[in-house]
Amino acid sequence: MPKLLFSKMRIYEFKDLIPSGRKPRKLSGLLSRKGQKNNIRCILVRKIAENSPCDDYRSKVQCGNTASLGELLKNRYYLVTFREFLQSEFSEENIDFWLACRDYRDFTPPACRFLRATEIYQEFLHPTAVKEVNVDQCTRDKVKRSMAEASPWCFDEAAAHVFRLMESDSWPRFLHSSACGRLRAGGPTVPHLTSSSKCQ
Template sequence: KGRFCCFAREPLDDAGCWEESVDKLLECKSGQMAFREFLKTEYSEENILFWLACEDYKKIKSTPEMISTANMIYTEYVQTEAPRQINIDCGTRENITQNISQPSLTSFDTAQRLIYGLMAKDCYPRFLKSDIYQAYLTRSKKR
């Protein structure tokens, strides 16, 4: 394909490539926005927010920043009763809880994989059928 999805200057340049894979959707800012908009309608916006937070977290270079960001992710998404609590098994949650005082760049990997799987298998196929996606598709075809 001669087209570069999502790297073009127009943010909606090629919503058509989003249906190739959940990765194509997530590697693209406008794709993330569209998916987030959709997840809001399903009350599961925390999934993409957590996934994006983990992506940023893995790029951190300094230990103090890593510690403060790990704690922010933990209190926002992971701990029981967190304001945007993600749907992960108690073993994974427990594991993160035990190690949160000494976080590493892989602290959230298991949870992130679980949430990725949930989005890919569960939310993504519904997103492709959604009015939100169809609207983006129509807009990108009009250009």
């Protein structure tokens, strides 16, 4: 097979043969690039502002008359503000009990259920409890019986009863309160609620 012979060429000669796709940079292009960055920055800031929790929160509050209490309590800002309103009416034990029952059902490990259920019962359902909630004796007895089984749903009936009380009594007043009015105006800065369910 005949050998192919190539003449010796220097590297720069090959570069001269290949057409360059790059165009010389112009000063106007570099200057406009800075303007493009500013435009992108403005878009990003606007996008973050549009998706901020307070804006989403305000939109929910503005339609608060049609949204349910359950929907709006999923928003931690709304939840904290509603609790502060109940505190001003000396009835915050209702939302505290409802939150404790929710955390017990959703987050308490099986090994800790009996201990945590006993704590909740002593704090909210016992006749001498400092934060006693308005639950009938029949429901209290059901809770006490189901506590022995450490069921995750042992407080569901009592929690539903207290939720209905808040929905029919406190919730309509809250919608017409100054606290709700302040939310419509701008949205608050509030602390984060943490679960009270612990196993020691």
